[in-house]
Amino acid sequence: MLTGIRILDLSREPGFLAGKILGDLGADVIKLEPPGGDRAGRRGPYLGGGRPGDPERSLPWLALNTSKRGITLDLAAPRGRELFRALAARADVVLETAAPGELDALGIGHASLCEALPRLVWCALTPFGQTGPWARHRAGDLVSVALGGNAFLTGDPDRPPVRCTLPTAFLHAGPEAATGIAMALYARERSGRGQLVDVSMHETQLSTLVTGAGQPATGRPRARTGARLGRTREIWRALDGDVTFGLRGGPARIPNLIATVEYMAEHGMAPEWLRKYDWRAYNHNTVSDEEIARLEAAFGAFFATRSRRELYQRAIEHRIMLAPCNDARAVLEQPQLRFRELFTTLEYPELGASIEHPDFFAKASRCRVGIRRRAPRIGEHNAEVYGELGIGAAELARLSAQGVI
């Protein structure tokens, strides 16, 4: 879909996904790292068998840098900056996650280059945005989900707020930045001009509150509710793990409550009062605490006797709104995802590994979208990319010896 669009990707971890998405959609994404690779940006775990900390074995790196070509360049060296300007002149988009002002201090930021390169789209993805009182503050995932309001409402009421163990702030910011880039490319089609796309991870977090921050807020802050949603239980213990199921009423949900009770009855686990229950009169907002406790005890006792897979199979067949809390292995085995061929296997011969990745998921009727190549090795495409600038093997060797590449 984005064939012919060239993206110079200087980003560190918060921006890995944005570049990957654009690459998976067909753009030519050139990932730029310091000579030797961005060691701090390539975290563990590392694929076993090698020395610990070998950046080429970083699994998070391999996961989030597909469909990119890889080059190295020292932006602190004057010749490195010169080469960067030449690369930017041939690019449609620069994607970067540097602190605001950092690249301009080197003479290679948006302000330094936009006049000479008026068609260039420049996406700066930062914790807070390019300006403002917190623009120079630092924030990774944990600090971002804290300041953005999501953490306060996530977790159990008797413990501190909690985050997702994978960085959701980056997972939201990636597609947000990619969308901003696509919008600016669309604008360029009409105006002929590129522009700065200033993406704030902090601001991006607020939409996870689903208009919560816009609603009138009165009195005490809302509390974390853990495994419950409002008054009723949402996460239940099954035989071999957890499932989600809402004990909530209303016309859209009544048939699924009835279907669940029938299922329980088949296994002799629906007491008579439950088999005769008037779900039309049930309102989870107004029903008494005792009644909720009685219902939860009956449903909970049943779920605890069945496996996640069995419960989910029944849910699919009888339209029950119950779902397993899948781990990665269960996700890899999910028949629906297999049917749609979500996963693709990439080969890593030098690591002796072949690894399944979730491919780009959307099905587009006219364009082939999806992972086009594995994440690059460090400087894997130096000769290719610098060759396009007219730099031959001899000069490349010289630049490499000087530590520029």
Next chain:
Amino acid sequence: VAADGAIFDGLHVLELGAGAAGPVATRYFADHGATVVRVESARRPDFLRLIHLKPGDPHGLDGSHMFVLMNPNKKSVSIDLSKPEGIALVKRLVAWADVVSENFSPKAMAAWGLDYESLRAIRPDLVMVSSCLFGQTGPERMYPGFGGQGSALAGFNHLTGWPDRAGVGPHGTITDSLSPRYVALMICAALLHRRRTGEGQYIDVSQVETGVYSLSEAIVRCSATGEVMTRAGNRAENAAPHGIYPCRGEERWIAIAVSCDEEWRALARALRAGDLAAEPRFATHAQRLAHADALDAALAERTRGEEPFALMERLQAAGVEAGVVQTIQDLQRDPQLAHRGHFQTLRHSALGELRFEHYGIRCADGPPRLLTPGPNLGEHNREILCEVLGEEPATLDDLVARGVLA
């Protein structure tokens, strides 16, 4: 591009569906100048229009804060899709549309004769996107879940919470906020393709798959080594301390993340905790990881008496990643959000002044604009039918009388 830089000036988007995921995606276009028309009906109202509504609410379907806040800059036409004349009206709007975005369950659009093949016959270069929980194909496509199930199925619940407790998932059914970003991106990428080639196309997005793709790291780790990642509270493999610690006041917390020894020393200095910095078991990154429980307990003792915002500023000044765990009330007076102009007040006919929000993107030459609150049901029937479809006002009255516009 319009004089004011509006990126999607002149673009026409038709939206069918309900709930959050669809409307959030089309707002990227509405906020940047596109005309976005929602097709909806009182006969089968969007459940978002009913959310938190008390029985007998005088504003009826126009009284839901969540609906109004989620659908600014859009227009609403009320068309009963159970009537053939209603379907005929929608088809005429498709001829006008560049983009159709729908998020019904699979089969619904086809049952109305509004599937992509039918609509493409009307508008050959149409970009159409369908988004639903599991996508348009496959054995589980009719499974009746919402975002809460999507989050669990994709793996977010398993990865969020405390290792000794049930996995809870990030607040707010994360697939509902993740997938709209991808839907907007796919529409925009398809529009770019159309500008180059003249071709429209159909795009099928599964919310669960956006979640699984987002969690690529967990899948790759499992496939490569057999590791099944699980929730680790607030711990991280590459940082210690990495946690959320109590501050002065009820439910006041601060998040602190330290990824190297230099930052650890800076943290100890800023907390005036020289004794902590001197403790050998906390001296190196590896030791802090190994003694993470003791480290968290010791740190909590130092943060407990601190005012959270003052502590955040002190730690940030020292070069340490730190941030208050903000409540909704904090966000409403957040100085950085104020600087970005994140909130903007608009007046709604029934609900009065409401605080609308922007997304995270600012295009320098084409900033987003919030002009009108989410529409009342059918608010733009006359405007769209007369101005877009060229109907006479008398015809409109007739369509209302016969329940086609309802």
